[in-house]
Amino acid sequence: MRAVIENDPIETVIVKPLSAHIGAEIEGVDLSVPLSASEVSAIRAALLKWRVIFFRDQPLTHAQQVAFSAQFGELTLGHPVFGHVPDHPEVYSIAKFRQSTRFGGQAVHRPWSGWHTDVTAAVNPPFASILRGVTIPPYGGDTQWTDLVAAYAALSAPLRHFVDGLRGVHRFAPPAGAQATSDYRDAVEKRILVSEHPLVRVHPETGERALYVSPSFLKHIVGLTPRESQGLLELLWEHIVQPRFTVRFKWEANSLAFWDNRSTAHLAPTDIFDLDFDRQLYRTTLVGDIPVGPDGRPSDALEGSPVNAAEALALN
Known part of the structure; x- marks a missing residue:
């Protein structure tokens, strides 16, 4: 299936969907130069x-x-807790061994382990993330995304309600069973972020409801009681990572992935x-708004300030 969006006589953006719910490849644009308004x-x-x-x-x-x-x-600082690459405050390095500087011990692995939506500990998590592949292994290293809108719609009506x-x-915290390294603890303590978000987020542009359960x-x-909370969370986490809601991307050098953090989680x-x-x-992220639930109530910052563009601009 190929969807072609005609913009003007000399511009064509080709959208090639990759699965039933999520993921598409874009052709027909050069990202190294400014885009036209119609391309954007x-x-x-x-x-x-x-x-x-x-x-x-x-x-x-x-x-x-x-x-x-x-x-x-607007771009945020590369990462509000873990910093940025030298001379480019908006760019965050996604290196192979970056996790080894964060956690020790043996984490408990479950089907949803590692899945997340970026920086949801902030009261205004990024609207979008843009990840660029530079050094890519000849095989392995694929990234997966899941559609949290489709996952919400697939719940039974009573559970949705x-x-x-x-x-x-x-909040930022080590995975179950893992221990934080001193570097991780130091970074998190310098920029504490804890927020209360609705479990269901209303998308600010489409009006769709998404399971916001990173x-x-x-x-x-x-x-809820601790047992109730854990049981419901595990049910929802297991639900959102079903293969029918996901897409898997095979990286190549010079590939980019651009995703909406308001409606996805990734692995x-x-x-x-x-x-x-x-x-x-290397990743860049865009400033996000404060999530709002179906009742119209916005998220609350329990600790820390919003993630914004001023932090990155201050370092330029």
Whole structure:
């Protein structure tokens, strides 16, 4: 299936869906130069419809990635807790062994382990993330995304009604069974972020409802007993990672993934640690709004301030 969005006589953005619910490859644009208004509009429309979009054969520098990203919103600091690459405060390094500086011990692995939506510990998590592949192994290292709108719609009506009124607390913390390294503890203590978000988020542009249940950051449901909270969270986490809601992307050098954090969660690969190949990607993120639940109530910051563009601008 190929959807073609006609913009004007000399511009065509080609959208190639990859699965029933989520993921599409975009062709017909050069991301190294400024886009036309119609190209920006077409790409944004594809992002809203397919949640995550992919581009191939786009050799960009850090500065070009930043410039491309800025056409869709304000950029945040590379990462509000873990910093940025030298001389490019908007760019965050996704290196193969970055996790080894964060956690020790043996984490408990479950079907949803590692799945997350970016920086949901902030009261205004990023609207979108843009990840660029530079050094890519010849095999392995795929990233997966899941459609949280489709997952919400697939719940039974009684369960949808129940979770519509619930809220959960999100924070940075080691996975179950793992121990934080001193570097991780120091970074988290310098920028404490704890927020209470609705379990169901109303998308600010489409009006769709999404299960906002980031497994890596959501720690408990407000008002439920610990056993009730854990049982419901595990049910929802198991539900959102069903293969029918997901897409898997095979990286190549100079590929980009651009995803909507308001309607997706994603999973970084772990098979790369069984390979001798290096892997290096770079991410930019765009400032997000404060989530709102079906009852119209916005999220609350329990600790820490919103993530905004001023932090990145201050370092430029």
